[in-house]
Amino acid sequence: MIVAKQKPIAEIKEMLRPYQKVLILGCGTCVKTCFAGGEDEAATLGAALRLAFGQESKSIETEELTVERQCEDAFIQEAAQAVARNEAVLSLACGAGVQAMARRFAKSVLLPGVNTTFIGVLEKPGLFTEECSGCGDCDLDTFGGICPVTRCSKRLMNGPCGGSKNGKCEVSPDIDCAWQLIIDRLTALGLQGNLKRYIPAKDWRPSLAGGPRRLLREDHVI
């Protein structure tokens, strides 16, 4: 899922300052799961903003609405009337959702309410970890299901650097050394051969380095 974090209230306040009527639009999929922009967060943020502006005698009217997914036009459609009756939309979706909204509502001001951070998993309640960089060319078979592109701080493809100690990364004791995990797992699976193989310089063309990507499924185009 895409993991995001709500922006600081002060930053959101400055974005909203020019407007009187604002739609706070939650997204009911990824950002809901990571507590950044679902229905509950939209309601809480609305109240927080009213209280924040209320102290400076600036009145702000907020309307809160949450659609299933802001990255898909079919769901965005549900917000059309609410968008029309407000001066600006504070979208709590990921960056893709904000842009999908901007594309759909050409004349509305679209503002981001969250910082989109990473593609990750819920490791345990309340803890989300980054697992995939969307590099466009998955080699997880070679690395025992642990991604060095994302989880090694130096994106090393040929084994750990000299900073790995007690299974932790030199960058922070909170980061597991991805290569320790890879070695442990490949060893447990009896696939040590993978560890000895030289991995050539990665082709980054399928990644963002090759420019913004697109996926076309001919069979779904009418």
Added chain:
Amino acid sequence: MKSDGASKLKSVLAGGGFAVTAECGPPRGANAEIIHRKGEWLKSCVDAVNVTDNQTAVVRMSSLAACLHLLELGIEPVMQMVTRDRNRIALQSDIIGAYSLGIRNMLCLSGDHQSLGSQPEASNVFDIDSVNLVHAVRVMRDEGKDMSGFALNGAPEMFIGAAENPFADPLSYRVVRLAKKIAAGVDFIQTQCVYDLPRFREWMRMAREEGLTEKVYILAGITPLKSAKMAQFMATKVAGMDVPEAVIKRMAGVTGPKAVEEGLKIAIETIAELRAIPGVRGIHIMAIEAEERVPDLVKAAGLMPRPMK
């Protein structure tokens, strides 16, 4: 200023000599006098001088420029290159340029992560890793081709080095990684500073068992300690460093100038032990802003005059 021939470091090692190299950190500024001063200290006591590439992710005079300053003094440089700051296009271009200016040795590294340095807000590159870099230089040198396969008009005939850290984890994989670097084309290895001799011996034993010491020249790292505080710092704050409790205690037993003496004594003893380990072909002294002490150390370790057989 140009060195015409091949690497002198290579000829010392190939000739069976026990090599001595030392590290020289470039200044955090454009003052070339600092590099000249360090060069003068090191000139007569080592075979080649490594120039770090923005070590610890702190901005310094570029390794390439500092290498040229050393060449002017008649010192053979080892240009360090990290993959943290430059993509493969910039790396290859700098290698070609460095060779054209007379640099004959290079050390391929991934580099300390920038979050540990002075500008943690920087983006990193890590387009390729250090093993890929070794491979690229080897192909440039031996096949005369860049990474795209384009035939170069003049191949950079570099003597290719890489680092190894016998003290990082996991130990079992350290030798596998060394083998990978050798397969990729590395000629010599400079290791992390050795304080934990038993672990270093164990690593060397594993390397010998795999026949790796026959394929690569291993230079063991030496950093003389200056104080108990430094020993403590190295043990706890420096990534991938292993300083045993006994060494810290020994340093804690002395203070002031005596501590410096004690640090040198430990280094001299360690060098003697290292020379006795089969497969160790030289030492690499990383004095860390105390380059003026290197001549005394090399002399006291009985490694003068340079080069020696």
Added chain:
Amino acid sequence: MTGTEGCDRYMSSKFEPKIHVFFCVNALDRGVFSTQDPEKAARIQSVKMPCSSMIKDIFMLKAFECGADGVMVVGCPAGRCKRVDGNIRAAKRVAWVQKLLDEIGLGGKRLVYTASSDTDAAITLLLKGLAELGPNPVKPAAQASPR
């Protein structure tokens, strides 16, 4: 509720804080906050919940939007939650909203969590915080009606 004598110590004659109390029915007897002497009871509005973990961020903020000067959440003593960790969740949620209140500028001290065994100290702490912060500064015009 015995801790309300703390009010006298911290309240000026002009400012009589309005406090909303969300309490777990297992933690306190029903209506405990409204049986005090009429003058004080008038300042306290209580909402009972099946478990303190039912508290949500928005409930606490709504209370402030409705004009509360302070909010108190009362859960069961440690280890005595019928739903095992409901009181822990409530306490953590309150801590989160305290940070949010600081961020907004209202002040985290307007909000406290307490176990039912410790309400005296909690209300004293809350009243002390409110004496420092003064009345809820959000103008009535900006205050929403309860939804």
